Amino acid sequence: MKRIVLFAIGISLLTVGCGTPLSTIRKVKFSQKNDEITTTPSLKQYLSNNPNPKIVLRTNARLNSDNITEKEQNNYLYNVIESELLKSGFTVRDRQLFEKIVTNADNNNNYENLKEKSDTDLIIELTNLDRSIVYQTNKYYDDKGEEKTSxxxxxxxxYGATIEFKVVMINTNEFAGIYKFNYVPCVNGCEYKPTSRPTKRELETAKPYEAVEENTLIEFVRSATKQLITEMIN
Incomplete structure (x- = not known):
């Protein structure tokens, strides 16, 4: 019996010493995507002459989901955007009140009426917010920094995310800026400890929807808004 126990311990130590693929921590990295930024000279000139414009954040109807949980999360993100605009000296108009004014046909077709009745200079439209962009790779870096595959x-x-804005100058009805910002996961490297290959049952019962973790998403939206303001002004 003692020989069997000693043999088992020896095999265990040998396995630990050599290291097993399942216990190896691997570092995964993705390359940062370039943001897409377009600002017209007229917008820069306008903000140079009017450093504290009156703006409204308008949201795409597609982003206003019927799912209560998602809608609440979106509203919180909208508040994050408006908060950063306020910090930068912009006067932020009420979104819901603005939408009521826009629904009036006379205002919708006449930008002079819209500007006068809403007392707003710029519309910053959130045209897209995707929090579940999938990134995949079979490459990783081992403890020595060598690239390998798995x-x-x-x-x-x-999961990464993207957010897109469009800026409209109400007095001229001009598309004055288009902006797309990207959040890419693991740009600086993420440690990934592999498990055994998933079974067919595990794949079939996987969660139907996954996305960027909420706190990370909030910080991304905050950072993107700051960058939006910088690109508009400078």
């Missing part, structure tokens, strides 16, 4: 890692999803 078929198991290829089944792992990492």
């Amino acid at each position: 078929s198991i890692l290829a089944n792992k999803n990492f």
Whole structure:
């Protein structure tokens, strides 16, 4: 019996000493995507002459989901955007009140009426917010920094996000800026400890919807708004 126990311990130590693929921590990295930024000279000139414009954040109807939880989360993100605009000296108009004014046909077709009745200079429209962009790779870096590949890692999803804005100058009805900002996961590297290959049952019962973790998403939206303001002004 003692020989059997000693043999088992020896095999265990040998396995630990050599290291097993399942206990190895691997570092995954993705390359940062370039943001897409377009600001017209007229917008820069306008903000140079009017550093404290009156603006309204308008949201795409597609983003206003019927799902209560998602709608609440979106509203919180809208508040984050408006808060950053306020900090930068912009006068922020009420979104819901603005939409009521826009629904009037006379205002919708006449931008002079819209500007006068809403007392607003710029519309910053949030045209897209996607928090579940999938990133995948079969490449990783080991403890020595050497690049290797793994078929198991290829089944792992990492989630990024993107946010897009459009700026309209009400007095001229001009598209004055288009902005797209990206959040890419693991740009500086994420440690990933692989598990065994998922079974068919595990794949079939996987969660139907996954996305960027909420706190990370909030910080991304905050950072993107700050960058939006910088690009508009400078």
